Amino acid sequence: MSAMFLGIDGGGTKTAFVLVDAAGRLLARHESTTSYYLEIGFDALRALLHDGVKATLDLAGAQSSDVTHAFAGLPAHGEDSALLADFSSLLEGALPRHTVGNDMVCSWAGSLAGADGISLVAGTGSIAYGEWQGRSARCGGWGEVFGDEGSAYWLAREVLALFSRMADGRTEPGPLLALVREHFQLAHDLDLCAAINGSAARSRFAQAARLATTAAQAGDAQARQLLVRAGDELALLAAGTARSLGLPAGAPLDVSYSGGVFTAGELVLGPLQAALSRRQPGAVLKRPRFGPEMGAALYAARLAGQPLRGAALGLLQG
Template sequence: MTTTLGLDIGGSKTMAVRAEGGVAVAEARAGSANVASVGVHEAGRQLDAILERVGAYGVKAVCAGAAGADTPEGCARLRDLLAERLPDAMIRVVHDSELVLAAAGVDDGVALISGTGSVAWGRHDGRTARAGGWGYLLGDQGSGYAMARAAVCRALAAVDRGEPADRLGRAMAAECGLRSTEQLLDHFYNHTDRRYWARRASVVVELAEAGDSAGRAIVEEAVADLADLVGTVADRLSCRGPVIVAGGMAVNQPLVHNELRRTLAARGIDDMRVLDADPVHGALRLAAQLLDRDAVALSG
């Protein structure tokens, strides 16, 4: 019975699923094995931990989707770590955005992730394209982090102008346990974890839903940014969908989700679907494809 392994390696955690004969038999979670985030030594330690939990014996093919797999060098470092631990396995390393289409069982289309960060990736007629995914210093437009940062910037701009804090500024300060919006500046630099701020994007969305104009403006800008990511990939590939959305902002915030659906439809992309499976199962599907290709090569 053929054994395959799928890995979804994010900035904060690693998920693994082991399958035998195409049936998942073990799942496990560990800390991040993202080389770009934690370094080679820690990534190797976390891989050891998760492989011990799901079992490394007999694995014939493994696919790892990693947020840090942005360059050939980054992919090679992770591939080497896996090869040391799974010497008999065929190995494929991809950017984690590629797992979304695979997890949805879709071969051609556009994947959009909007959570702590943001990225779009697509495949059509054998070609692939990606937009965004540059990280919080250079991009992540339309993400939870970007929305919270925009709210903080708006509040601090009001402080600079000597204006009283608006409803959104007061709500953001209160959410952070602060007494005034002036304290947001130091608080932002003292709390550098992107997930901390991404969680506070819910304040922006809740106020937007309640009719707050500042919150609404930030949500509209975020939706436009996400639609631009999808549009960039769709235009490059001449692909009109489907668009598979994943991530907490795009999936779990109804206002963002519905506005994104409306905006994409206005651009002629009316097939938007929510990913209803864990992305790690996409890695498992891609691992199985390695075996299929190998079988075809041998038969040829």
């Protein structure tokens, strides 16, 4: 039987499971809900992972013993050293050979197919991770209270702040005003306070980020500027990672990306490329080769000492 590699890409909104073999064949794919332990707790996270592993293996007609190695990249891993053992034990009993790390690695391994460079993640939260000449570094990922700049949560917060300024006359109203009213079904503008305070779910709050794109497409200059700022914040993450990696000034550097914020397309990718040119000369923005869920599987293969290359990667890319 060919070697099998299971990748688990966790996130603030969803968790994706992918099973591939050494030849580059996709054997199974499964998706579940958020794996952010601060939102659902460790018991629910463990159950979600075990259920997801079983569902994925069942789809492929495989057993846990068939999996050569698995990698689970989970949000917030490594951000509380007292919990590292708890994270490491999450897949015990589900898979005999596995590694648990941060979901930033999934984005890097997927978007750059394991090559040197930096990956930017801008989903519910934001973080950057890169590898270069055997070194690795991360930047950002400090959480929504005082960090996660450029993320959907950050962008949602800025959208609502702009709405409040439009609503009470501190700035000129634009299309965003009506979009927020409609999204939250507000009878009165101040009802937004109750709508937000009554919903503690981080992933649900972050969904308001999409209103920035819709408003910008409708001609809202102030909403568009929020996306420009997001691009600049993400470029700062790339530059900080490059500095930690010790890249020489102006050295060629591939930068790729993943996460829901990038569904805004050129509204955020354009400002990101422009900001990279200013902040990290030599950086080139590259379209992701694979998604983070496939990146998790590729990283599992690398951890097993059997990295997928050439024809196998070509088959996966399809």
